Amino acid sequence: xxxxxxxxxxxxxxxxxxxxxxxxxxxxxxxxxxxxxxxxxxxxxxxxxxxxxxxxxxxxxxxxxxxxxxxxxxxxxxxxxxxxxxxxxxxxxxxxxxxxxxxxxxxxxxxxxxxxxxxxxxxxxxxxxxxxxxxxxxxxxxxxxxxxxxxxxxxxxxxxxxxxxxxxxxxxxxxxxxxxxxxxxxxxxxxxxxxxxxxxxxxxxxxxxxxxxxxxxxxxxxxxxxxxxxxxxxxxxxxxxxxxxxxxxxxxxxxxxxxxxxxxxxxxxxxxxxxxxxxxxxxxxxxxxxxxxxxxxxxxxxxxxxxxxxxxxxxxxxxxxxxxxxxxxxxxxxxxxxxxxxxxxxxxxxxxxxxxxxxxxxxxxxxxxxxxxxxxxxxxxxxxxxxxxxxxxxxxxxxxxxxxxxxxxxxxxxxxxxxxxxxxxxxxxxxxxxxxx
Ligand code: PLP
Numbered sequence: 001x002x003x004x005x006x007x008x009x010x011x012x013x014x015x016x017x018x019x020x021x022x023x024x025x026x027x028x029x030x031x032x033x034x035x036x037x038x039x040x041x042x043x044x045x046x047x048x049x050x051x052x053x054x055x056x057x058x059x060x061x062x063x064x065x066x067x068x069x070x071x072x073x074x075x076x077x078x079x080x081x082x083x084x085x086x087x088x089x090x091x092x093x094x095x096x097x098x099x100x101x102x103x104x105x106x107x108x109x110x111x112x113x114x115x116x117x118x119x120x121x122x123x124x125x126x127x128x129x130x131x132x133x134x135x136x137x138x139x140x141x142x143x144x145x146x147x148x149x150x151x152x153x154x155x156x157x158x159x160x161x162x163x164x165x166x167x168x169x170x171x172x173x174x175x176x177x178x179x180x181x182x183x184x185x186x187x188x189x190x191x192x193x194x195x196x197x198x199x200x201x202x203x204x205x206x207x208x209x210x211x212x213x214x215x216x217x218x219x220x221x222x223x224x225x226x227x228x229x230x231x232x233x234x235x236x237x238x239x240x241x242x243x244x245x246x247x248x249x250x251x252x253x254x255x256x257x258x259x260x261x262x263x264x265x266x267x268x269x270x271x272x273x274x275x276x277x278x279x280x281x282x283x284x285x286x287x288x289x290x291x292x293x294x295x296x297x298x299x300x301x302x303x304x305x306x307x308x309x310x311x312x313x314x315x316x317x318x319x320x321x322x323x324x325x326x327x328x329x330x331x332x333x334x335x336x337x338x339x340x341x342x343x344x345x346x347x348x349x350x351x352x353x354x355x356x357x358x359x360x361x362x363x364x365x366x367x368x369x370x371x372x373x374x375x376x377x378x379x380x381x382x383x384x385x386x387x388x389x390x391x392x393x394x395x396x397x398x399x400x401x402x403x404x405x406x407x408x409x410x411x412x413x414x415x416x417x418x419x420x421x422x423x424x425x426x427x428x429x430x431x432x433x434x435x436x437x
């Protein structure tokens with residue numbers, strides 16, 4: 001039996017989903033018992049529509065990635081055009097093609113000063129794995145093969161490839177499997193903890209430090225204002241490379257083009273993905289400093305033995321270029337900043353209205369509401385799963401974070417959201433919190 005568009009009735013789809021589709025980051029038992037909760041069919045602006053025609057606000061830009069919003073016809077058109085002309089060709093060795101060259105140049109123009117060369121991947125996990133291999137390769141070329149440890153932060157998330165998971169501070173992701181990559185460590189988010197780690201392990205064993213400018217999956221946490229400046233100078237003192245994981249924070253999410261701009265630092269290496277195409281095609285990249293690039297040129301003695309089939313996929317690159325053009329043309333970075341302030345004001349209003357709202361925070365359109373249950377025996381268990389379910393009923397999609405004792409609601413709507421839509425989101429949350437309280 002064949003699926004023809006959505007003419008097959010939804011019971012059949014649900015059945016096939018259960019039987020044939022192993023969902024990413026899912027509860028396998030729940031999926032088997034309940035089937036898919038929602039089957040999406042369309043998207044427009046900040047909204048998604050499901051198979052029954054019900055509309056939802058996409059409060060997390062799906063996976064923090066649909067930055068310019070859904071239903072952008074010109075992204076579909078540019079993909080169709082590129083696919084018809086040259087869907088794919090290799091970029092290995094000395095082969096090249098215009099979309100990758102144009103995108104590499106554009107990325108050099110928009111990234112912080114000195115970050116001018118990009119290696120393309122298909123997504124964030126590949127970007128981080130590439131960054132880890134790259135820093136080890138780099139120190140090997142520099143005659144220091146023992147500089148290979150990678151230090152990340154507790155509560156960090158860096159993806160699901162072997163290295164990316166190894167670098168992830170959130171333990172549940174690491175517990176999924178046995179025997180991760182060796183030489184990955186997690187420190188508390190203070191310069192003192194990093195210094196102490198270096199003292200114990202020795203700088204000559206440490207290749208790099210990696211951090212998200214704002215931790216996303218861990219619950220939208222940003223560090224104290226000077227934290228990254230201090231970390232960067234510790235890195236410089238000790239010859240440790242600084243990798244900024246901008247997979248979520250890149251391309252306008254925090255109200256600047258890249259998250260590091262909020263903290264006044266320039267990393268040695270930057271991982272990007274998600275917002276680079278706003279999810280319209282699978283693409284990521286690792287952007288390196290001129291210094292690293294020059295060292296690679298000077299010291300390389302053989303092949304650069306690292307390349308994905310889809311490193312620099314022409315169609316994905318063409319989509320990324322058009323996506324960046326939209327972000328610039330519509331001034332969406334400024335909109336992210338302004339609407340982020342609106343969203344935070346809305347959160348503060350909810351905080352006044354509801355006892356169970358604790359700390360609220362946002363940087364651009366990355367925001368969190370902490371649920372406060374202390375001393376209230378009615379709420380022994382985290383409330384965010386119930387809140388998320390009630391929101392879904394009322395047409396708002398967002399996520400709850402309950403890792404490591406947290407009870408936090410997180411938000412990252414498309415960065416083209418307007419004031420009216422922010423208010424709509426806040427009003428739904430107000431209704432939901434009133435029901436749950
Ligand atoms: N790094 C960060 C900060 C992320 O949030 C994610 C995904 O959520 C990744 C890396 C992994 O990216 P991908 O899922 O595209 O492999």
